Amino acid sequence: MYTASQTISHKGGFGQTLKEWIFTIDHKRIGILYLIGSLAAFAVAGLMAVLIRIELGSIGPTITNPQTYNTWLYFHGAAMILAFQIPALTGFLANYLVPLMIGAKDMAFPRLNALSLWLFWAGIIVALLTFVIPDSPDIMWTGYPPYSLRSGGNTAFYVFTVHLMGFSSIVGGINLITTIIYMRAPGMTWGKLNIFVWSTLGAFILQLVFIPVLAAAVTMLLLDKYIGTHFFDPSAGGDVLLYQNLFWFYSHPAVYVILLPTIGIMFEIIATFAKNRVFNYKMVVYGGIGGVVLLSGEVWIHHLFTSGMPDWIRLGMMVSTLMISVPVGLLMIGLIGTLYRGAIQYTTPMLYAVGFIFLFLIGGLTGIPNAMTAIDLYIHDTHFIVGHFHYVMAVSGTFAIFGSVFYLFPKMTGKMYNETLGKIGFVITFIGVNVTFFTMMVVGIKGMPRRYFDYQQFPQLEGLQYMVTVGAFIIGLGALITLITWIHGLAAGKKAVDNPWSSHSVEWMTSTPPPPGNFHPIPRLSEDWHPYGYGS
Amino acid sequence: MIRKFINGIGLFFLMLAASSPSYAFKEGRGPGEIPDIPGGWQHLFNEMLIDITVIGIIFAAITIYFLIRYRRRHPGQEGRPPKLTVAAAVGWALIPAFIFMADDLYLAAEGWTLYNDYRTVPENAYEVKLEGAMWSWNFTYPEGVETVNELRVPAGTPIVVRMTSRDVVHSFFLPDFKVKEDLMPGRVTYLWFYPKEPGEHLITCAEYCGVIHSSMRGTIIAMPKDEFNKWIEAEKKASAEGGA
Numbered sequence: 016m017y018t019a020s021q022t023i024s025h026k027g028g029f030g031q032t033l034k035e036w037i038f039t040i041d042h043k044r045i046g047i048l049y050l051i052g053s054l055a056a057f058a059v060a061g062l063m064a065v066l067i068r069i070e071l072g073s074i075g076p077t078i079t080n081p082q083t084y085n086t087w088l089y090f091h092g093a094a095m096i097l098a099f100q101i102p103a104l105t106g107f108l109a110n111y112l113v114p115l116m117i118g119a120k121d122m123a124f125p126r127l128n129a130l131s132l133w134l135f136w137a138g139i140i141v142a143l144l145t146f147v148i149p150d151s152p153d154i155m156w157t158g159y160p161p162y163s164l165r166s167g168g169n170t171a172f173y174v175f176t177v178h179l180m181g182f183s184s185i186v187g188g189i190n191l192i193t194t195i196i197y198m199r200a201p202g203m204t205w206g207k208l209n210i211f212v213w214s215t216l217g218a219f220i221l222q223l224v225f226i227p228v229l230a231a232a233v234t235m236l237l238l239d240k241y242i243g244t245h246f247f248d249p250s251a252g253g254d255v256l257l258y259q260n261l262f263w264f265y266s267h268p269a270v271y272v273i274l275l276p277t278i279g280i281m282f283e284i285i286a287t288f289a290k291n292r293v294f295n296y297k298m299v300v301y302g303g304i305g306g307v308v309l310l311s312g313e314v315w316i317h318h319l320f321t322s323g324m325p326d327w328i329r330l331g332m333m334v335s336t337l338m339i340s341v342p343v344g345l346l347m348i349g350l351i352g353t354l355y356r357g358a359i360q361y362t363t364p365m366l367y368a369v370g371f372i373f374l375f376l377i378g379g380l381t382g383i384p385n386a387m388t389a390i391d392l393y394i395h396d397t398h399f400i401v402g403h404f405h406y407v408m409a410v411s412g413t414f415a416i417f418g419s420v421f422y423l424f425p426k427m428t429g430k431m432y433n434e435t436l437g438k439i440g441f442v443i444t445f446i447g448v449n450v451t452f453f454t455m456m457v458v459g460i461k462g463m464p465r466r467y468f469d470y471q472q473f474p475q476l477e478g479l480q481y482m483v484t485v486g487a488f489i490i491g492l493g494a495l496i497t498l499i500t501w502i503h504g505l506a507a508g509k510k511a512v513d514n515p516w517s518s519h520s521v522e523w524m525t526s527t528p529p530p531p532g533n534f535h536p537i538p539r540l541s542e543d544w545h546p547y548g549y550g551s
Numbered sequence: 552m553i554r555k556f557i558n559g560i561g562l563f564f565l566m567l568a569a570s571s572p573s574y575a576f577k578e579g580r581g582p583g584e585i586p587d588i589p590g591g592w593q594h595l596f597n598e599m600l601i602d603i604t605v606i607g608i609i610f611a612a613i614t615i616y617f618l619i620r621y622r623r624r625h626p627g628q629e630g631r632p633p634k635l636t637v638a639a640a641v642g643w644a645l646i647p648a649f650i651f652m653a654d655d656l657y658l659a660a661e662g663w664t665l666y667n668d669y670r671t672v673p674e675n676a677y678e679v680k681l682e683g684a685m686w687s688w689n690f691t692y693p694e695g696v697e698t699v700n701e702l703r704v705p706a707g708t709p710i711v712v713r714m715t716s717r718d719v720v721h722s723f724f725l726p727d728f729k730v731k732e733d734l735m736p737g738r739v740t741y742l743w744f745y746p747k748e749p750g751e752h753l754i755t756c757a758e759y760c761g762v763i764h765s766s767m768r769g770t771i772i773a774m775p776k777d778e779f780n781k782w783i784e785a786e787k788k789a790s791a792e793g794g795a
Contacts, residue, residue, distance in 0.1 A: 081762045155759050161736060162719040162761055249737020255720060256735065289621070291630030298644035321722060321757075322733045323740035326670050330663055337655035344651045345644060347610065352643075354617040357630035361622070369618060376610050380603035387658060389665035390596055393729040396722060396757040462726035464757040467765035472755055517627075550629045 040125035041531055045132045046111030047427060049102055050420070052139045056098035057413075059143065063091040065491050068451075072484035074470060074477050081468040085153035086168070088466060090145060092156030093173065097180045098142050100412045101269065102135055104276040105184065105222070108419055109191055109215045111427070112280075115522035116209045118200025118540070120532045123193040131186040138179035145172050155466065157266075158233065160247035160258050164240050174237045181226045188219035200521065202540030209520060209546045210286075210293055213300050214279030217308045221268045221275075225312070229265035232258055259322060263315040271311045273408055275304060277415035278346050281368045284422050285353050287518045288365035292547045294352025298345055306342025314339060320391045329388045336386035343379055347372075362516075363437035367418030370445045371411055378407025381456060396466075399459025402452045410448045417444075417497055424501070425515045429528045430508030436500040444493030451486030454479055520546040583675075585709055585745050586668040592729040595665055599658060606654075669730065672743045676709040683714065683721035683734040685760060686767040696786040700769035702754065704746055705779040711743040722758035725771065731757050746773035 036044060067087050070077045079087075110128065114121055122128045145151040152158075152168040163170050195216050199208075235246040236258065245251035247258050286293050293299060316324055316332035350372060359365070381403045384390045394400060424432050458479050463470060470476060514523040525534050621630070635643070679702065680691040690698045704710045714723055716734040724731035728744035746752070756767035774782065 081765070085762065153762075159720055159759070162759065165719060166761065249735075253737075255737065289630055290623070290628065292632035294632075295635060295640050295643050297640060302644050302648065321731050322720075323735060323738055326666075330666060333662060333666075334655070334659045337659055338652070340655055341648050341651045344647060348643070348647055351610065351614050351617065354614065354621060356632060357617075357621045358623040358628040359618060359621050369614075372614055373611060376607050380607050383603055383658065384596065384599055387595070387599065387662035389662045389669055390592065390599065392666075392669055392731060393592060393726075395731060396724075464724060464755060464765075466759040468763075469765045471766075472753055472768050550631045 038129075040121075040129045042110050042114050042122045042125065042128060043427070043529060043533075045128050046107045046109075048132055049106035049110060049135060052136055053099045053103035053107060053416075056094045056139055056142065057103075060091050060094035060099060061491065061494060063087045063094075065487050067091060068484040068487035070468070071470075072481050074474060076469065082153060084468045085155075085466075086145070086151045089152050089155055089168075089173075090142075093176065094142050095409065096156060096269070096273075097176060098139055100273050100409070100416075101180070101184065103416045104273055104280075104412060105191075105215065105218055106132075106135060106187065108211075108276055108280060108416070109219075110187070111423065112522060113191060113212055113215055114194060114198070115426075115525065115529065115533060116212055116520060116546075117195060117198060117203055118521045118524075118534060118538045119194060119198035120534065120537065122190050123198055124190050127186055127190050131183045131190065134179050134183035134186065138176050138183060141172060141179060142176045145169070148172065157262060158236060158258075159262075160236060160239065160255055163236060164247065170236060170240050174233045177233045178230060181230050184222045185226055188222045191215060191219050192223070200534075200538050200540055202538075202542070202544065203521070206296075207540070207545055209279075210282035210296075210299060210304075211276065211279035213304050214275040214282075217304045218272045218275040220308060221272050221311060225265040225268045228261050229269075232261035232265070235261075256319070256322060256324070259319055260315070263318040264312070267315040267318065268311040270404075270408055271307050273412045274343075275307060277371075277412050278303075278350070280415050280419045280422075281350060281371050282353065283520070284364045284368040284418055285350060286547045286549075287422075287516050287520070288362060288368070289354050289357030289359045290517075290549045291353050291355075291357035292545075292549055294349050294355065296547075299349035303342050303346035303349060306345065307339070310335065310339050310342065317386060317388075317391070320388050321395045333386060333388045337383065339386075340379070340383065347376070347379070362421075363432070363434055363441060364418045364422035366438060366441045367414045367421065370441065371414045371418070374406055374414065374445075374448065375411050377453070378403060378405075378411060382407060394459060396464055397459035398455050398463045398465055401465050402454075402456030402459060405448075405452045405455070410452065417441075420501065422516075424504060424508075425511030426522065426527055426529070428505055428508070429511055430504055431511045431515065432500050432504030432508055436496065436503065440493050440496035440500055442493075443496060444490055447486050447489030447491075447493050449486075451483050451490060454483045454486060458483065519544075519548050583673075585673050588665075588669060588745065589727070589729045591665045591668060595661055598661070602654065602658065669742075672711045672741070673709040673745075676711040676743055677705065678711050678713060679704070681712050681714040681723065681734070682717055683723070683756075683760075684717040685719060686756075686763050688723070688754060688767075688769045689717075692783065694783050694787050696783055696790060700754075702769065702771045703779060703782060704771060704773050705776045706746050706749045706773040707776060709743055709745045711741055713739055713741050715739050719760050720758050721756050721760050721767065724755050724757035725752060726755070727752040733758055746771065749773050749775050 039045060070079055070084055148169055150167055150169045152170060152173050154163040154166050154168055154170060154173060158173055195212060238244040239246050239248065245253045247253045247255050249255060282293055314332055314336045316328050317336045320329055384394060385400060385403060421432060421437055458476055461476055463473050463476055511527050513527045521538060524538055678693060682689045688700050690702050712723065714734040715738065716736045718736065721734045722731050723734060723742065725744055730742050730744055732740050732742040734740065750773050752771040754769035754771060756764055760767065
């Protein structure tokens, strides 16, 4: 078999090193390149968020005009989801961790892995190019027709970003699923897989099943706009709701593509730092992860609760959406139960995991009002939903990414980050997200619709909006400190040992940073080994 | 200890279901009586707020307790995880699952009832046609009168709005009446609301529709019935003269 260790020497001058990184087929380097790309998207889209908040800080035009503001909103949404969260969680984390966790030398298809990385970078470039072109898209990340067909913005850039990212995910998904099925180390049975591996498996099954639907939807958009077909044009027999249905048929499961690896890595961090066995492993895997995968495709109509869908399907999907609380509740019981009788050590990654539990509680429970069709007729498309999904998806996912970068920092770089700096960054970010997104939900309950440039009809909300803006600056500060912590750790961190967290999981059995080929030799796992076999 | 908590949650919902004079089990309305939608919304929302706050506090309290109680005392210490028997493992999966499901179905039942009120147009409602456009609300009254961005209605009469769009998707959002519905080209949707008293209410667009989406607003003016009748007669005459 062709493996990374035979092709990459990991030695030589700067030019040689650069070439090795660019043409790498080593899953660890590919993972890190995914991380760099997605963090770049996060930085730009985060800057957009701050600009958006400055604009909304006061009534009337503050720093820009509506057209530019709408392109910021578009970029913030599209880049954060398509270029930051999904690639960071399924690209970086899954790529870096899964082969190490299952004790494999590399992915099953290292060259396909490089292809998915290149497609991702092409997607990042196309996404960032929207700042250069004069007609940058203003169609929001949902791209609903007929507006996206009539808009002067360049819908094609949106479509191609989705195509490239989607293709990258499909290639990565095939690769990851094959790797998990066929490349596990001897002794690594299905019952001993890390929760993160299970959750990645679930996430990639969702990607493989649902991405083609999104690709079809945006391709029809492209054809409608530039070739002259009429899929979404009612005057020629098309239907505008067709797009909304297809779009959310993928994009709701996409939320679980983000959620599953998020929860998965939180299980790893909490089990490691509580030095405890995962509570009720089988319940978490079959009830929690399996339940989410099974239910994820049956709830998308809750995005169309006010779109004139027939009443019977709105009520049906209200029930199925509420039912999502069952598997997600089991996952929460698993997470909190893992703390029970543990020996909790409060490092920076553990703080992110603990913060995640609280944020995810708020985010998950505020999903229930959205799921109720009758309640949703009022709060649909208001700031309430914006606050809710930032809690449950955006911030939770970002905490998972930040936490896992801290968690894996010694393994990736061979150096330790500064704990104090890391904790300061966490505390500031945690305060910031609560100030921002909780206030945002309050604003929404008072009736403020989303995607507004101005809100002269709601003068009473200016004070609260100002507070949201202050929160956004606090988050920005926290993220900046976190970034500084990483750079400081890279430049001046102390040398890390192979297993700084004393974890029992396989990824910590190799040297730090892992050599090409990961394990020499491949670990043979004994009968009584378990990734969470603490306290025995 | 935890089990007691969990049992507590179940008991709480049972009591909630049994004792509260909830919206779902309210006595039937008399014929012609118009349901109070904003009131029903507020009632259900408050009930749900209590529900999710209680669940949230229970989970958060247990988490905080664990975080303090089980912190590491000395380096190298490992957890002492409890051994779960098969029965306990299954119980820990099924019992919470059924509690969550019971709560979901309870809420779903309440939401279902309110939703039916939302979507059942009362008899003898006054029907207005609405066409959304970038960026205006164009109303047509049964008398043939047309207005833009201003919907005058008789107070004390339920109003049903049948809507479509000329160009892109808009959403007819009435914050005071706690209701919205999208307008789409090629489809007709509806919503109804009930202005009890004379007064002014905001109309604002809730589905992104382009550059000045946030300025796409209008006003509902609920007038006393006789004033409204006078107004519509005058408008009818004016438009007839204008047409001739």
